[in-house]
Amino acid sequence: MQANKHLLLFLFVLVSSVQYVSAQEDPITPLPIKAVKDTIVAPLLPPNILNDSIQVDSVTQDSSQGKKPLLLDKIKYKAKDYVRLSQKENKIYLYNEAEIYYQDTELKAGIIIMDYVKNEVYAGRIKDSTGTYTQLPYFKQGTNVVIPDSIRFNFDTQKALIWNSRTEQQAGAGSLGSDAMKVLAEITKKENDSVYFLESARLTTSKDTVDPDYYIKINKAKFVPGKKIIAGFSNMYLVDVPTPIALPFAYFPLTTGRTGGLIFPTFTQDPNRGFAVQNGGYYFPINDYVDFSILGDFFTNGSYGFRTQTIYTKRYRYRGNINFRYENQITSQKGFSDFSRSTLYNIQISHSQDPKASPNSRFSAQVNLGSSQYFTNSFNQINVQNTQNNNLSSSISYSKTFPEYPSVNVSLTATHNQNISSNAAPDADNITLTLPTLQASMERIFPFAKREGIKKGIIQNINFQYNLRAENRIRTNDEDFLTGRMFENAQIGARHTIPLNTNFKVAKYFSVSVGGNYEDVWTAQTFQRGLDPNDPDSNREVVLDTINGFDRYNRYGLSASVGTTLYGTFNFGEDKKIQTIRHVMRPSIGWGYTPSFEQFYDSYTDLNNEEVLFSRFEGTLNGAPSLNKSNSISFSVQNTLEAKVRDKDSTKLEPKKIKLLSNLNFSTAYNFEADSLKLAPIGFNGGTSILNNKMNINFSGSLDPYTIDNNGRRINTFNVSNGGSLLRLTRASMNLSYSLNNETFKKKNKDGEEDNESELNDEYRARSGGRTDDLFGFGLNDDTFNRSSKKNQDDIENPIYGTVIPWDLRMQFTTSYNNSNRQNEFGNTSLMFSGNISPSPRWSVRVSSGYDFKNKGFAQTQLGFQRNLKSFDLRFNWVPFGRNERWDFFIGISSSILQDLKWESRSQRIR
Template identity: 70%
Template sequence: MTTETNVPLDCHTFTKIGYKALQSNKHYVLFLCILFVGAFTSTAQEQKVVPLTVKAVQDTIIAPLFLAPLESNGVVKDSVATDSLNQKPPLLLDKITYKAKDYVRLSQKENKIYLYNEAEIYYQDTELKAGVITMDYVKNEVYAGRLKDSLGNYTQLPYFKQGSQIVIPDSIRFNFDTQKAIIFNSRTEQQAAAGALGSDAMKVYAEVTKKENDSVYFLSEAKITTAEDTINPDYYIRVNKAKFVPKKKVIAGFSNIYIEDVPTPIFMPFAYFPLAVGRAAGVLMPSFGNDPNTGYFLQDMGYYVPLGDYADITFSGDFYTNGSWGMRAASVYTKRYKYRGNINFRYENQVRSQKGFSDYSLSKNYNIQISHSQDTKASPNSRFSASVNLGSSEFYRNSLQQRNLPNTQNNTLSSSISYSKTFPAYPSVNMSLTATHSQLTSPTAQEDNPDNITMTLPTLQTSMERIFPFAKRDGIKKGFIQNINFQYDLNAQNRLTTNDQDFLTSRMFDNARFGARHRIPISTNFKVAKFFSVSTSANYEDVWTLETFEQRFDPETNTVVRDTISGFDRFNQYNFSASVGTTIYGTFDFGEDKKIQAIRHIVRPSISYGYAPSFDQFYDQYLDGNGNVVEYTRFQGTLNGVPRLGRSNALSFSVANVLEAKVRDKDSTKLEAKKIPLLSNLNISSAYNFESDSLKLSPLNLNGGTTILNNKMSINFSANLDPYAIDNNGTRINTLNINNGGSLLRLTRAQTNITYSISSDMFGKNKDEEEEEEDPFDYVAQSGGRTDDLFGRADSFQDRPMDSKPDGDIENPRYGTKIPWNFRLAYTAGYNNRARENTFGNHSLMFSGDIELSPRWKVGGSSGYDFQNSGFTLTQLRFERNLGSFNMRFNWTPFGQFKRWFFFIGIDASILSDLKWENRSQPIRN
């Protein structure tokens, strides 16, 4: 009998079993075998299952698509498992999405997809946009190209982006599997530094680019430039072959610089262009030249090193063939919301002439600058700050560096390092520790003051807040009693004077003086008759010193001998004062229909009375050689002066004036008039001493100031007017000047300062003025120079980056003219006539300005005239030409002690700032 069994189709397994009749002559034998097997099987099922110790081995036989047929005994003939080790992974790891504006056509015959007009393909981090894209979905390869319009112009250039890398070629072939690509006429932009934009970015153009992987590109016939136009750049570096690693470097073979497609003689057998994002250590290329005084030289050769994320340091030096040399170290550090600062150290070893000649000289000059400022949010109750500028007095005037030209006019170097701490608990106490330095640098000042350096090491200042003992702390204080208050402050100094030779040696402490002054002021104030403010005060001082000076006359030498007495000593003194004042308002109305609607005059008169006793107990006497009695105090020559000798009983008065005008605004849309200051302040003061036996009336002091021309011109003035006459020797006598045949008051001193600033922006319409943020590390300002250019500008462009033009087209209308310009002026005059000198101590006019003759031409200059000495001050002429990617400058000081010139041409972009040419003259010293 034959039976056929069908398995469901979804098993994909078909089994066919056939049965045949079994024939045997010995039926009992078969029956006994069946009984034996059944008994053995029953016994095994009742026992515990014991696992076999055979080690399992993975079957490596590949299973067929269909299961093997079963034998008649029901056992599978062979079973094969699928091997997963040799299985090839899928080629595409993500879904590809695509679209196009006009059409998307699928060709099964060519196994390709065609996308036309604004085609886009996205796959993982790869983005491709182009006018036309062809994708082979068998090879997983895509081709992208441009579109040509009816005028023959190409549009919709391919845009290829993978990760953060962007390439804009003419056409590209890219394989999704291998990630390799062939790019034709590619243009890419690499940022040279963190935050670099525009011309500071490196542009790479190549006719053929082979993308090997995500980090390596091979270029053929490439152009490297920082110009905005990569198709027709004004300059580029042409390389035949190069290896390009994005964000890291470009390694090129033979390279040649082209300017306006014209090759230059500047070439390199190989080139390396670093493209690392952020700061990186590197060599600073020097500038070279020749000078008759110093010979051939290399300047500003150095090395830059970043120090972590918050600081850096630059080492540079100068070398001259005559033996002169200089070295510099500069470091800048900053941490947001914490602190910022910089440190500059400069040293110059200057050799003049040759050894053996009469004019040979060797000078060693140095300068140290330190600036540190702490953010107020970092520590509200403590603060550390530093502003240091110290060194040789001759450093700026004799420096071999052109950048120090504006600083040659500085007469003083000053420094200050301070730490302050506030204890906020009531009563709050503020303490500060300060070290200061002041140094005269001009030759005239050094002749008048041989010890031209004054330092305090240190100054301790302590003050306690004002305390009102008779009033509640948070209540309103009324009347004489409740307004009584007192304070306490301490000022202790260790002051020393020295000169350049002894500075920073142990001899600088020979003239050190220590002194401390304690003050306790007590005051109160109240109203009288509603309109008068009355205030009274008393002040107590206690002065300490660690040495005093006794004096005696020595008849043998006929001189006064001063003996220094070491040890603690002190004196105290006190005084009383009271004042009454009020405020008077006067308004002159002219009518709202007038241009000047009103003028307001504010007068603040005040009268003060002061009394101070004489402290004769601190004075001693000795007899001189003529038998005259000489009175002196042992505190003469100490730091905080001497006790008061003679009683003071004086009445003083002052009048403060403010004059304002109310003017109708030119803008008719504004309803309210605007206020214009006619006289910002005019103060008059004098005093009368009741205790003086003569010359009781003090000179009249007058000072004032105002701003005019829309706050562009500032005028300040001061004068002294003496009511007493003088004799033929120029000494004041107890006779009023008007009674001596003169005027009521005699002008003895006058000073005026006028500054004026104007620019073309003032005449623009609806233009808001934007204040430029000052550079906190400006070298000229840190050196004590002016923040403007009235003393000239620094010639070195390493410390002062070149001004960059804004992005976009330069505004230059055909039928219009736009010439930006600016002008600054400063006038100062000082008049002296104390003893009929009738002379000007200083009288000079300084001016500076710039004008842009065209969008790319700029000229400027600064100069001045000294009317007292009948000569021009430091004069500088400046010329600047913007050449697109280049910048050319020429600075010239045509005459004077610091006669010199400086020429520079170089690339604006910081990454190629070493591609420059400089030539300069050294200062001609008289």
């Protein structure tokens, strides 16, 4: 009984204490907000999350229960609408623009639920007022980004389960955007930071990842971000339609930078060589500075070819490439009359040095040599414009500058020039080499003036230089090229030159220049001529003996010139359309004297007892000195003609300047020492631009004051004395080029600029020395002409132009006239043209052709079009007739990642 009394007393005191504590708290005043049931339902989440009415338990959970947390850093989280903590469920609810940050992991979504006992998060979408799902989860860990519909992620194990994930992976050297691989998977399991397992996935490079125009469907795959995707059965779909393109397993490399791999070939057919596999090979990235690729062609009749390319570069030092091409061509089959075998090769080397690498020395190389018929006969020549080349040229040089006064520049150069024209004789020496050429020059020295300051007068302006050119020249043909026989007729020589000059003013308006030139010529061999004394008198012939050994001669001359500048201005009034015409004329008179160097000449008596003069230096590298004395006066005049016209824009206060004649030049000479024909023909040349500088006109010619006899030889009789005109036009040439586009005839805005922001690009890549304006054709696989319009149309679903259709046109007209022997005939007269037009933003059409008016025939003609199919490119190019008749068709994925998914077909050149 006593114990019960004590128990009742204890309970009374306890209840009183609780009431006292409660009495000390402020009363809670409820907010006057009407409770409305939330209609937003997040997918993949429990339905009672947003309607949870469980009271928050005031008793703190025992921390000793449950597993020990493995979090290594603080978790930061926030949300726009609310953040709610449920201690009963051990979860935190974040709604609307929810964000969580933990170490290198970032998660954003419409709704996020975090279990802080299991260290897991669940993220999903929310619906807006229209019922559309928004705020898709954004999951980023390190550099990998995944955008799914919902995700479940554990901070401890770093594992995740992802539904309808979308991620973008850069691969190779591709650019951002459409050239990246997009990976879409219904279910993705993240095993760790570097391994994902995909189920029901799609791979595409299409910009539209929700409804791509193509994709590769895979059932299961292992995905290593930034490295690779290893997949099982893979099937290509076009617009959700399966295609026969399928593989039992597939490997997709995703490594950034350069990676080695196979280059998929093209399958073609040649009527003379059978079926072929072309342009297949392998790419080797040797290191960060050098790579190497090899491609091959194989025909069923035994013909084959291979091409190698090496590209190297080192920033701020040098860069270059080396290309080698070889072909073993077999036509027909052994035993047939038309069977033939030939080999072709071509070597191209390019090396350039950064000027900052070594300011006082420089090495460069531009090499293009090989078989003369390579560009015309190669069975893999897709750059048709190269077939129009007539020359191959090369140059390898090293130069060194010694900057101390007087500075000296020394260079060593090896050059190559090869005539590959079809008109060249088969046995002609069509290859010229210099192995090497040594050049040295010393800067100009003024011995009677200080190095700094202005030089005045005759004495202070006296200056001289020193120049050296030594050369080993070789002339050979294709058969002897790169053999020991090509050195048999090598010519070796050197030339030392010392020019001495001074200049001064006379009467303030006349510029006078006086000087002389001394030249010392060295040679390693000379030639002796004469009749063979061992032959009978009736059959004696002139023989040529080669004398090996050092020999030299010198020559010199004097010169002087005086010139001035005259200005003529014709004013018509400011109220006239043409207000002023300004004529600038620069006349010049020069004198030159060169003595006769008969001391370097010998003679022999021929069978007619006539004395024949010859020099032992005839036929050497630098030739022989002149036997004739020259004492001549030269005349020249340069003209330019400009005009000031009233601007069409009335707001402009200043008149507009235009050039009527960019230049118009005349020149001739009179030789006092000549026994006849003392007056040289008058040469002229000029040029101008018209039609708002869209058309360039250049012309040149020659006017002869003397007449000719019945044999076409000039005689010492003026043409006017023979009943003709004062001057006889003997030759002339003219070149007109015109370039225009759809913006040419538009009105200009107030700033004088055309309405468009940028003009179409008229320049295209040079092809082994060919032209860059498409007038000689374009590459059959060249898609650069469509890139300018393609860049701005990728995001247009159904692009249209309205009333503006971009186009451009280039034309060039060339003609020549010859009347040296009264033939009065025109030489080559041709019109070349090329143009592009885009009927719609995704279509591009191009043409290149020309017409020869003399031979009455078309030049090489090409037609081509390209269609941008969003993720695909479609091309067709056609040479409809001529020696290079062929066609080429291509359709394939635009992205470089999957560029081997293509279909290409081309014809071989019809011979």
